[in-house]
Amino acid sequence: MRLTRGTGPARQATIREHNLSMVLDEVLRADEPISRAGLAAATGLTRATVSALVDELVASGLVAESGRSQSGTAGRPSIGLVASPHGPVGIGLEVNVDYLAVAAVDLAGQLCYEAVVTADQRGVPPKEALGHAEGLVVDAVTALAAADRTATRVALAVPGLVEDHLVRVAPNLDWHDVPIPDTIVGLPLIVDNDANLAAQGELAAALNRERGSPVSRSFLYVSGEIGIGAGVVLDGVLMRGAMGFAGEVGHVAVHPDGPRCGCGAYGCLEQYAGQDAIVRAALMPVTGQTRGTIADVVELARAGEANVIGTLQDAGAALGVVLAGAVNVLDITTIVLGGVVFAPLAPWLAPAVQRELDARVLAARWSAPHIRASALGERSTVRGAAEMALDAVRHFPARFIGAR
Amino acid sequence: MRLTRGTGPARQATIREHNLSMVLDEVLRADEPISRAGLAAATGLTRATVSALVDELVASGLVAESGRSQSGTAGRPSIGLVASPHGPVGIGLEVNVDYLAVAAVDLAGQLCYEAVVTADQRGVPPKEALGHAEGLVVDAVTALAAADRTATRVALAVPGLVEDHLVRVAPNLDWHDVPIPDTIVGLPLIVDNDANLAAQGELAAALNRERGSPVSRSFLYVSGEIGIGAGVVLDGVLMRGAMGFAGEVGHVAVHPDGPRCGCGAYGCLEQYAGQDAIVRAALMPVTGQTRGTIADVVELARAGEANVIGTLQDAGAALGVVLAGAVNVLDITTIVLGGVVFAPLAPWLAPAVQRELDARVLAARWSAPHIRASALGERSTVRGAAEMALDAVRHFPARFIGAR
Numbered sequence: 044m045r046l047t048r049g050t051g052p053a054r055q056a057t058i059r060e061h062n063l064s065m066v067l068d069e070v071l072r073a074d075e076p077i078s079r080a081g082l083a084a085a086t087g088l089t090r091a092t093v094s095a096l097v098d099e100l101v102a103s104g105l106v107a108e109s110g111r112s113q114s115g116t117a118g119r120p121s122i123g124l125v126a127s128p129h130g131p132v133g134i135g136l137e138v139n140v141d142y143l144a145v146a147a148v149d150l151a152g153q154l155c156y157e158a159v160v161t162a163d164q165r166g167v168p169p170k171e172a173l174g175h176a177e178g179l180v181v182d183a184v185t186a187l188a189a190a191d192r193t194a195t196r197v198a199l200a201v202p203g204l205v206e207d208h209l210v211r212v213a214p215n216l217d218w219h220d221v222p223i224p225d226t227i228v229g230l231p232l233i234v235d236n237d238a239n240l241a242a243q244g245e246l247a248a249a250l251n252r253e254r255g256s257p258v259s260r261s262f263l264y265v266s267g268e269i270g271i272g273a274g275v276v277l278d279g280v281l282m283r284g285a286m287g288f289a290g291e292v293g294h295v296a297v298h299p300d301g302p303r304c305g306c307g308a309y310g311c312l313e314q315y316a317g318q319d320a321i322v323r324a325a326l327m328p329v330t331g332q333t334r335g336t337i338a339d340v341v342e343l344a345r346a347g348e349a350n351v352i353g354t355l356q357d358a359g360a361a362l363g364v365v366l367a368g369a370v371n372v373l374d375i376t377t378i379v380l381g382g383v384v385f386a387p388l389a390p391w392l393a394p395a396v397q398r399e400l401d402a403r404v405l406a407a408r409w410s411a412p413h414i415r416a417s418a419l420g421e422r423s424t425v426r427g428a429a430e431m432a433l434d435a436v437r438h439f440p441a442r443f444i445g446a447r
Numbered sequence: 448m449r450l451t452r453g454t455g456p457a458r459q460a461t462i463r464e465h466n467l468s469m470v471l472d473e474v475l476r477a478d479e480p481i482s483r484a485g486l487a488a489a490t491g492l493t494r495a496t497v498s499a500l501v502d503e504l505v506a507s508g509l510v511a512e513s514g515r516s517q518s519g520t521a522g523r524p525s526i527g528l529v530a531s532p533h534g535p536v537g538i539g540l541e542v543n544v545d546y547l548a549v550a551a552v553d554l555a556g557q558l559c560y561e562a563v564v565t566a567d568q569r570g571v572p573p574k575e576a577l578g579h580a581e582g583l584v585v586d587a588v589t590a591l592a593a594a595d596r597t598a599t600r601v602a603l604a605v606p607g608l609v610e611d612h613l614v615r616v617a618p619n620l621d622w623h624d625v626p627i628p629d630t631i632v633g634l635p636l637i638v639d640n641d642a643n644l645a646a647q648g649e650l651a652a653a654l655n656r657e658r659g660s661p662v663s664r665s666f667l668y669v670s671g672e673i674g675i676g677a678g679v680v681l682d683g684v685l686m687r688g689a690m691g692f693a694g695e696v697g698h699v700a701v702h703p704d705g706p707r708c709g710c711g712a713y714g715c716l717e718q719y720a721g722q723d724a725i726v727r728a729a730l731m732p733v734t735g736q737t738r739g740t741i742a743d744v745v746e747l748a749r750a751g752e753a754n755v756i757g758t759l760q761d762a763g764a765a766l767g768v769v770l771a772g773a774v775n776v777l778d779i780t781t782i783v784l785g786g787v788v789f790a791p792l793a794p795w796l797a798p799a800v801q802r803e804l805d806a807r808v809l810a811a812r813w814s815a816p817h818i819r820a821s822a823l824g825e826r827s828t829v830r831g832a833a834e835m836a837l838d839a840v841r842h843f844p845a846r847f848i849g850a851r
Contacts, residue, residue, distance in 0.1 A: 204810050204813065288778040290776060297703065360703075373688055374687070
């Protein structure tokens with residue numbers, strides 16, 4: 044966190060906010076309930092300061108005393124602190140091409156609510172799609188209220204280029220320059236590219252899992268859905284690029300003179316490894332149908348259906364060609380496969396992707412790329428969005444405390 | 448610059464070093480000779496502190512009084528300060544596939560010495576090539592001494608993957624795990640990838656030219672030589688990747704089943720837009736020869752030779768396909784074409800590159816990529832290396848002052 048300069052009183056407030064965030068962060072990162080003494084040791088603040096800050100965090104419902112005793116510095120039992128099980132939740136909302144999803148997560152990283160509605164959004168006017176999404180948020184807020192949880196903010200994920208509160212283009216939704224309101228159901232609303240939000244959710248999950256270890260602080264999160272996008276995370280920070288449009292791997296060419304893509308260019312990765320391309324190539328020769336679900340593809344792959352396995356190898360090879368290019372440019376060693384297509388199909392896609400990486404990445408011998416499936420599974424985007432909706436609480440807890 | 452924490456005296460020394468660097472930086476960045484009062488205003492240090500620091504910089508030969516008078520704060524004439532015309536120089540050294548080069552640059556950005564020797568290094572043992580390069584440094588140091596200039600450090604550029612003082616692989620030189628000594632001709636020696644050094648040289652030139660404007664602080668520097676590499680500069684910082692191997696655009700596939708590359712993969716960009724590929728395709732039908740120089744290609748292109756122009760359009764299109772992929776991933780808007788192949792051929796390559804970028808970059812409408820030729824021309828790599836050799840003087844001037 045960056046401290047901004049200011050005059051006396053403003054500076055005091057900023058330091059308090061910074062210290063509150065630091066103490067909250069240590070509570071959230073601790074493997075088990077942490078004592079006030081433990082927090083003082085971890086943050087370098089005095090015990091008196093820590094106690095005052097903890098009192099505020101407890102009074103505001105962000106932190107709770109666990110009641111469990113823990114060995115203190117002198118062996119005495121002390122009160123452990125944890126993220127409050129009744130604290131604020133962040134709501135993630137996803138408008139994707141063939142489904143809408145909503146999820147709520149709390150400061151402990153617990154999933155408090157999740158709903159997915161299969162509904163093709165192609166051809167649906169943006170206003171109507173957003174209205175449908177709003178309905179899902181109303182349902183979520185109602186269910187959360189019944190469980191005594193309060194939502195703080197909503198983060199909307201869309202499969203396209205986002206600039207502030209404007210979706211410049213979402214090719215597979217056919218959205219162009221769609222403005223997104225500042226609030227939804229009375230809650231502040233933020234909006235970002237789906238792969239960016241998923242990558243940040245993946246980062247939060249990795250940091251949560253690995254407790255501050257430097258492992259997995261740099262990775263390329265690749266989201267496979269009807270469209271394909273990526274989030275580039277370098278040393279724990281999402282790389283957004285000049286205008287926030289980084290990570291568009293779905294429109295990198297596999298074969299520059301390949302089939303025409305919805306974006307207008309030729310041979311884009313989406314034409315080889317996007318959901319429609321995979322479903323069509325995998326199911327057509329088996330079922331005679333060009334449409335179907337990823338669950339159908341998974342089932343046939345599990346059954347060892349040769350055409351389906353071959354299709355997934357081809358899609359994996361195309362994905363591998365593009366990711367090898369990205370790795371040659373970025374020298375990132377971890378690739379995470381996520382989204383409703385790549386997460387469940389990772390077992391069949393990954394070997395072909397790895398083969399291309401090994402063959403095509405110049406530095407592969409010394410900086411070996413490896414692939415893993417998303418820790419958040421198929422729902423990484425909406426959960427990542429929920430995590431991001433909570434970010435303001437984590438970084439600026441003072442805003443959620445009565446004193447503000 | 449990052450201040451490291453320390454005990455009292457060490458901390459004092461660090462602050463002095465930081466302040467010396469800050470004052471030197473202001474002298475180097477100023478458009479015209481700057482007064483002590485001007486330095487105090489620019490740095491926020493007291494005039495007494497500035498005067499003491501300037502005295503040290505002048506005594507050590509890093510800064511000189513220009514003698515020119517300048518209007519001071521109260522309209523009185525004051526003494527202007529400039530980078531010393533007899534100050535230290537950095538030496539850049541380049542071992543490339545078909546030439547060796549050396550250049551020396553001073554703190555004012557003046558080129559003090561430059562020499563290029565055409566000599567094919569393919570098949571030459573690394574020890575022998577480095578011995579040849581050492582001879583060039585001896586010549587440079589001798590010539591500089593005659594002009595009363597002292598070299599501080601040498602930076603060696605090689606077309607390959609570099610890890611500390613080890614060249615992991617330089618495919619076109621056929622170097623594998625070649626150790627690089629810590630010193631050369633008694634001077635400290637650093638080594639880095641050629642495109643990385645060129646990108647940093649380009650950044651130094653841009654900052655020097657644009658005097659701190661944020662323009663051009665993010666760009667993709669693409670070095671076209673026998674091999675093709677890139678340096679990714681994000682907000683003024685070279686992105687090195689996990690192991691320092693970022694920017695390998697030469698081994699990104701144009702056609703995944705294209706011709707085999709020296710790296711072992713298929714269809715790499717070097718096979719379409721590397722020097723050998725361009726020279727062969729451009730000259731063969733015209734001269735019946737597969738070998739020749741880029742100067743020959745430039746001459747024929749200037750004369751409007753259709754086959755040559757067509758070859759450059761094809762090479763530019765292949766380059767554009769790969770750069771469109773990189774821009775889709777990075778969302779970088781400025782592409783700089785440099786190196787002995789791309790800098791002189793930029794007028795013929797750039798239109799085809801731009802066409803592919805416009806067609807293939809999803810965000811092109813809102814984050815328009817544009818192309819320019821390197822500010823340092825064909826010699827960007829060796830000059831960039833010389834700039835980097837001087838970096839220690841700029842950042843740690845105290846080390847070059849007698850007191851240390």
